[in-house]
Amino acid sequence: MEVKARAPGKIILAGEHAVVHGSTAVAAAIDLYTYVTLRFPLQSDDNNDRLILQLKDISLEFSWSLARVKEAIPYDSSTSCRSTPASCTDETLKSIAVLVEEQNLPKDKIWLSSGISTFLWLYTRIIGFNPATVVINSELPYGSGLGSSAALCVALTAALLASSISDKTRGSGWSSLDETNLELLNNWAFEGEKIIHGKPSGIDNTVSAYGNMIKFCSGEITRLQSNMPLRMLITNTRVGRNTKALVSGVSQRAVRHPDVMNSVFNAVDSISKELAAIIQSKDETSITEKEESIKELMEMNQGLLQSMGVSHSSIETVIKTTVKHKLVSKLTGAGGGGCVLTLLPTGTVVDKVVEELESSGFQCFTASIGGNGAQVCF
Ligand SMILES: Nc1ncnc2c1ncn2[C@@H]1O[C@H](COP(=O)(O)OP(=O)(O)O)[C@@H](O)[C@H]1O
Numbered sequence: 001m002e003v004k005a006r007a008p009g010k011i012i013l014a015g016e017h018a019v020v021h022g023s024t025a026v027a028a029a030i031d032l033y034t035y036v037t038l039r040f041p042l043q044s045d046d047n048n049d050r051l052i053l054q055l056k057d058i059s060l061e062f063s064w065s066l067a068r069v070k071e072a073i074p075y076d077s078s079t080s081c082r083s084t085p086a087s088c089t090d091e092t093l094k095s096i097a098v099l100v101e102e103q104n105l106p107k108d109k110i111w112l113s114s115g116i117s118t119f120l121w122l123y124t125r126i127i128g129f130n131p132a133t134v135v136i137n138s139e140l141p142y143g144s145g146l147g148s149s150a151a152l153c154v155a156l157t158a159a160l161l162a163s164s165i166s167d168k169t170r171g172s173g174w175s176s177l178d179e180t181n182l183e184l185l186n187n188w189a190f191e192g193e194k195i196i197h198g199k200p201s202g203i204d205n206t207v208s209a210y211g212n213m214i215k216f217c218s219g220e221i222t223r224l225q226s227n228m229p230l231r232m233l234i235t236n237t238r239v240g241r242n243t244k245a246l247v248s249g250v251s252q253r254a255v256r257h258p259d260v261m262n263s264v265f266n267a268v269d270s271i272s273k274e275l276a277a278i279i280q281s282k283d284e285t286s287i288t289e290k291e292e293s294i295k296e297l298m299e300m301n302q303g304l305l306q307s308m309g310v311s312h313s314s315i316e317t318v319i320k321t322t323v324k325h326k327l328v329s330k331l332t333g334a335g336g337g338g339c340v341l342t343l344l345p346t347g348t349v350v351d352k353v354v355e356e357l358e359s360s361g362f363q364c365f366t367a368s369i370g371g372n373g374a375q376v377c378f
């Protein structure tokens with residue numbers, strides 16, 4: 001039996017980091033996906049006693065005997081169940097880390113460890129100790145702020161949950177999950193994100209699961225209907241970074257300066273709410289005026305992100321370069337490198353700015369904003 005699932009990456013238009021501390025944020029799905037294919041072997045097949053993980057885009061394969069997995073990961077059938085998402089305890093995470101270490105990841109791929117741990121946790125909790133080959137392929141750059149971690153958790157969980165759906169309409173292409181399964185999927189994916197991010201807000205897995213554009217605050221989701229064209233240039237600085245470390249850095253700053261950081265988070269909350277209102281507004285305001293307001297909000301959000309300590313010299317270079325072309329930019333995701341968003345007001349010709357950014361070694365692309373969430377295919 002084979003099941004396929006895919007889940008999109010995302011951009012955060014406003015509110016990253018502050019959202020972890022209870023502020024509002026606005027995010028949208030983009031049309032770059034992580035794909036997961038799940039294959040269960042027949043009794044007679046080779047490998048019917050193994051769990052195999054293939055990371056196609058980085059040409060790596062990992063394989064565990066199920067006996068070894070069973071020995072390492074404690075499984076309590078009275079508390080473990082696909083319908084009740086549970087957090088991975090520190091003790092279990094340590095046992096899982098040993099299973100990952102045994103695979104001798106190449107030194108330059110050590111950053112994959114948390115993703116592989118998440119895979120083992122979600123797989124064993126949702127499917128149990130059954131043999132399978134799981135193939136993962138991602139169009140998203142890793143650790144760049146476009147939510148590859150959430151797309152992995154959402155696509156993987158979608159495939160795992162879909163494998164036990166009895167009503168499988170084969171050959172009918174990609175289809176979305178129903179609301180109940182979508183909520184379950186999102187809750188499991190959040191548990192996966194916890195392993196990778198430490199303390200995620202849940203915005204990334206939510207927008208990857210539901211798609212479109214959302215306003216998100218402390219787990220409350222408002223789906224946004226955009227009433228204006230919204231074009232963004234995405235520039236990957238190619239500076240690698242790690243969301244967990246950056247989120248933890250902001251939290252530490254908040255402990256050192258609680259009053260200041262609360263004011264910063266409150267200001268970000270207002271920016272996100274105003275941005276969401278502009279995007280949805282059906283009033284007479286012209287598109288140009290709306291774009292001017294969004295520009296200003298992005299500029300202020302970037303200033304606040306800088307005060308949180310998550311900007312980076314590469315991000316500042318992108319901002320300065322785009323300003324020369326009268327365009328406004330802000331980092332997206334955790335910052336510290338990664339990707340930068342540049343608003344492209346109606347009629348903007350991007351060729352010159354892209355040429356200048358790429359000549360500095362950055363990678364530019366545009367992505368369609370606000371598309372599909374998680375989908376499965378049988
Ligand atoms: N397809 C994948 N396979 C394995 N691990 C992945 C995959 N996609 C993401 N990850 C994990 O997520 C981490 C990147 O997540 P993170 O630092 O949150 O950045 P982002 O979510 O912006 O890409 C990687 O280091 C890796 O551990």
Ligand SMILES: C[C@@](O)(CCOP(=O)(O)O)CC(=O)O
Pocket residue numbers: 015016017018019020144145146147148149197199200201202203204243247332333334335
């Ligand atoms: C910084 C944060 O707001 C977004 C992180 O996104 P990413 O992993 O950098 O794509 C963290 C979170 O909301 O969980």
Ligand SMILES: [Mg+2]
Pocket residue numbers: 147148149150197204243
């Ligand atoms: Mg992430």
